[in-house]
Amino acid sequence: MSRDTVSSLPPIPGVRERRLVGVNGLSVRILEAGYETPGRPAVLLLHGFPEMAYSWRKVMGPLALAGYHVIAPDQRGYGGTTGWNEADTASFRTHAYARDALGIVSALGLSSVAAVVGHDFGSMIAAYCTLVRPDVFRSLVMISFPFDGPPTIPFDTADAPRPPTPVSLDAQLAALSPPRRDSMAFFASPEANADMLHAPPGLHAFLRAYYHVKSADYAGNHPHPLSTGSAAELATLPTYYIMDRGVGMAATVAPDMPSPAAIAANLWLSKADLEVYAHTYARTGFQGGLNWFRCHTGDIGRTEIELFAGRTIDVPAGFISGTADWGTYRKPGALERMRTKTCTRMKGVQLIEGAGHWTQQEQPDSFNAVLLDMLT
Incomplete structure (x- = not known):
């Protein structure tokens, strides 16, 4: 279409x-x-x-x-x-x-x-x-x-020694064991659109899983303030935010797909409502929306x-x-x-x-x- x-x-x-x-x-x-x-x-x-x-x-x-x-x-x-x-x-x-x-x-x-x-x-x-x-x-x-x-913007730097280039967060996350990646960086990547649009279980199933893991229905969500913002601390966030490196978003959320009974009991996102999103993204793809992440995370x-x-x-x-x-x-x-x-x-x-x-x-x-x- x-x-x-x-x-x-x-x-x-x-x-x-x-x-x-x-x-x-x-x-x-x-x-x-x-x-x-x-x-x-x-x-x-x-x-x-x-x-x-x-x-x-x-x-x-x-x-x-x-x-x-x-x-x-x-x-x-x-x-x-x-x-x-x-x-x-x-x-x-x-x-x-x-x-x-x-x-x-x-x-x-x-x-x-x-x-x-x-x-x-x-x-x-x-x-x-x-x-x-x-x-x-x-x-x-x-x-x-x-x-x-x-x-x-850096202030009062005209006569100051040039500071060393800091190690990027992406590099810090990549150096962890196992290596990780910020989802913002994934959304800004060339592979993000196809990964989600052509998810193996289908677009409808991908969206159901993605909306689920970021909702209160997902038992793994226990947010709290972070103290340092280090790569190691960020890696304690759910994988839909700080992903396993080399694993796309579709594969990240697929294991947490809600059961048929949980889907039937969902009162905030009905099957018909989800179909509105799935039908729309099947037509438009995700790339238009993903481009904001490219701008926001880049130069x-x-x-x-x-x-x-x-x-x-x-x-x-x-x-x-x-x-x-x-x-x-x-x-x-x-x-x-x-x-x-x-x-x-x-x-x-x-x-x-x-x-x-x-x-x-x-x-x-x-x-x-x-x-x-x-x-x-």
């Missing part, structure tokens, strides 16, 4: 699907709720990987009932949004996504949104939206991944991001995650730096019981209550 042959999503009560043409070179599919009443405060929801706007299906109705105009796009490289070229890796850098978000707001005739809410890599995009255009994105809620600020987007070194986020900000989500602590010290330094108007950090990485899908009632409290 052609990437441009986009089928509609299953109906979601109170939510409409529409298309915005000419947004930063894209034709963007959005889901929209609470649009019937003009003048409502708007909330922009930015999904993570490997997801799409559909991941907000349990959030949009309650936000609309609370009086918000809710907008959830399929981001660049995902779902029903078209016009992107996966061969143009640089077009997937963080600021391109932030520019997309600005274009969506503008296309809808809005001068600002009350909040931008981002999950997973969308948390990074949402944070940069507020960093760069706080006049447009008036508050921020990050989910799963805390944002600890732009990278720093393509780093210099552009460093332009904002030293800047803080000065709009009201909050952070939500699940108690079983390792994403909260995967970058050592990031949560505390976000709370005490990066965000100058931090409203709070809330960890939701019974939720893993897919917080708003796993525990929507608790999530919606916390989110609405942070939006007020």
Whole structure:
């Protein structure tokens, strides 16, 4: 099926699907709720990987009932949004996504949104939206991944001796026994797309296993703060984050495929919901989304991001995650730096019981209550 042959999503009560043409070179599919009443405060929801706007299906109705105009796009490289070229890796850098978000707001005739809410890599995009255009994105809620600020630039080095080149984290992980690899580096690698798209058990089974191991349903998730961030300490994380070197993501998660009984009992990700994701990724592949990881872990987007070194986020900000989500602590010290330094108007950090990485899908009632409290 052609990437441009986009089928509609299953109906979601109170939510409409529409298309915005000419947004930063894209034709963007959005889901929209609470649009019937003009003048409502708007909330922009930015999904993570490997997801799409559909991941907000349990959030949009309650936000609309609370009086918000809710907008959830399929981001660049995902779902029903078209016009992107996966061969143009640089077009997937963080600021391109932030520019997309600005274009969506503008296309809808809005001068600002009350909040931008981002999950997973969308948390990074949402944070940069507020960093760069706080006049447009008036508050921020990050989910799963805390944002600890732009990278720093070396200071007062003109007359200082040149420091030795540090050993890269990738090399440190490779030197362990057995050798390991950060999943971020795997997602940035040339083999990642084919590994997941053509997983031996099939795409549907791969996604079921991947969503499972990062959820609260997986018994191996017991996240806690890391003290040093050394390669040896990082290697204590589950293998879906710090992988066995030479083993792809499909083979990493396959042994933890839930049983048929567990799948049947899953109330947060039904077979029909999973089929929406599987059908979509069979059409688009993963490479568009994976290109952001190439930019984020490499040199393509780093210099552009460093332009904002030293800047803080000065709009009201909050952070939500699940108690079983390792994403909260995967970058050592990031949560505390976000709370005490990066965000100058931090409203709070809330960890939701019974939720893993897919917080708003796993525990929507608790999530919606916390989110609405942070939006007020």
